Amino acid sequence: MSSLSTPTKPAAGVAQVRTAKVGSMQRPRYGIHLFLILMSILWLIPLGWAVFTALRSKADTDRFGYFSFGGAFNFDNFVTAWNQGGxxxxxxxxxxxxxxxxxxxxxxxxxxxxxxxxxxxxxxxxxxxxxxxxxxxxxxxxxxxxxxxxxxxxxxxxxxxxxxxxxxxxxxxxxxxxxxxxxxxxxxxxxxxxxxxxxxxxxxxxxxxxxxxxxxxxxxxxxxxxxxxxxxxxxxxxxxxxxxxxxxxxxxxxxxxxxxxxxxxxxxxxxxxxxxxxxxxxxxxxxxxxxxxxxxxxxxxxxxxxx
The missing domain is CATH 1.10.3720.10 (MetI-like)
Incomplete structure (x- = not known):
């Protein structure tokens, strides 16, 4: 009887190993996600700042400064740039x-x-x-x-x-x-x-x-x-x-x-x-x-x- 019961031990060990592997694969990787989010934000900052600057007039920028939200926002610069730049x-x-x-x-x-x-x-x-x-x-x-x-x-x-x-x-x-x-x-x-x-x-x-x-x-x-x-x-x-x-x-x-x-x-x-x-x-x-x-x-x- 003891010889017949021995094969169940390796099976249980394999199941535990598989459970551990699945648990390690499903473990959330907060560090990687945080790093990717920070890098994405750093990558998008220049593009977002360019869009923000393009939507403001030069007069409002000179009056309130670049690091401000004062003034009007419109697409006049895009129209002028398209026509003037050809x-x-x-x-x-x-x-x-x-x-x-x-x-x-x-x-x-x-x-x-x-x-x-x-x-x-x-x-x-x-x-x-x-x-x-x-x-x-x-x-x-x-x-x-x-x-x-x-x-x-x-x-x-x-x-x-x-x-x-x-x-x-x-x-x-x-x-x-x-x-x-x-x-x-x-x-x-x-x-x-x-x-x-x-x-x-x-x-x-x-x-x-x-x-x-x-x-x-x-x-x-x-x-x-x-x-x-x-x-x-x-x-x-x-x-x-x-x-x-x-x-x-x-x-x-x-x-x-x-x-x-x-x-x-x-x-x-x-x-x-x-x-x-x-x-x-x-x-x-x-x-x-x-x-x-x-x-x-x-x-x-x-x-x-x-x-």
Whole structure:
């Protein structure tokens, strides 16, 4: 009888361990929650303060001070900033730069990722390392060489008023694409390596060429990765300030990130107006993030789930 009763002891021990684990998992983590709440508040304070400042007039701010609630609150600064800053044209310029840059970046990166992930050849790892290492170089290091190269790159005056690549959309699109291809290639190559190799092998046996394998088999399967990267790239390229300011001298061609310069006064700065212009600039980024939030989060965790 004693030998028959012994197996119940380990079962009871396992049940106790499981109960302890469940209890530890359900234990509230007040410290983590408090830390996240504090960090969220610190993150939102600048945005909230910018909205608060934009809703007040400069006269009320000068009268009552920045750290006050006196005066009227309205949207007059937003209307003035939109008209004075020419944001309608600036948003159009940003659209002309962002859309081709994102499309070319994803196209070139997917081609390169397909080559290094689905085929074994001598320099595939070396080439992938070179593409990835390009992201480690600070953009400012290449500012002077690229400016000189674009200045001596001749173009017809029908498509370039300067006769070269400077002061054109082409220069910004080319540089944005070149700097973003490396990161996208690295992410897409890891994603494609996780796809079964039998897919392309079976397609090759059926007579499908390399282009057919890439476009009709691999690309449809990488839509989640492309959607995530597309979301990230739209935000990154839209927020780029350095390259447009370097290569474009004409105010009519500048994107929206440089439009705040149009709100600067010669002798005095209206910070309420500047805050309204900054909020207008941020709105498209917030809309894109809220509309594509799932793809954005997937882009942050893509390397952890695939590879």
């Amino acid at each position: 944001f309608a044209r600036l948003f159009t310029n940003s659209l002309i730069i962002v859309l081709p840059s994102v499309i070319l970046t994803l196209l070139f990166a997917s081609m390169m990722a397909f080559a290094v992930s689905r085929f074994s050849w001598k320099f595939n790892i070396t080439l992938l390392i070179m593409f990835t290492a390009g992201n480690l170089l600070p953009p400012q290091v290449l500012a002077a060489p690229l400016f000189e190269m674009f200045k001596h790159f001749s173009l017809p005056y029908s498509i370039s008023g300067s006769g070269n690549l400077l002061n054109t959309y082409f220069a910004v699109i080319a540089v944005d694409t070149a700097f973003q291809v490396g990161f996208c290639t690295f992410v897409l190559s890891n994603y494609m390596k996780a796809l079964p190799q039998d897919l392309t092998e079976a397609a090759f046996v059926d007579g499908a060429g390399v282009w057919r394998q890439y476009w009709n088999i691999i690309m449809p399967l990488t839509r989640p990765a492309l959607a995530a990267l597309g979301t990230l790239e739209v935000i990154w390229i839209y927020n780029d300030f350095f390259w447009p300011l370097l290569f474009i001298q004409s105010g009519s061609l500048l994107p929206v990130t440089t439009g705040l310069n149009n709100l600067q006064g010669q002798f005095l700065s209206n910070y309420n107006l500047l805050a309204a212009g900054a909020i207008i600039t941020v709105i498209p980024t917030l809309v894109i993030y809220l509309a594509l939030q799932r793809q954005f989060v997937a882009g942050l965790t893509l390397g952890a789930s695939k590879g």
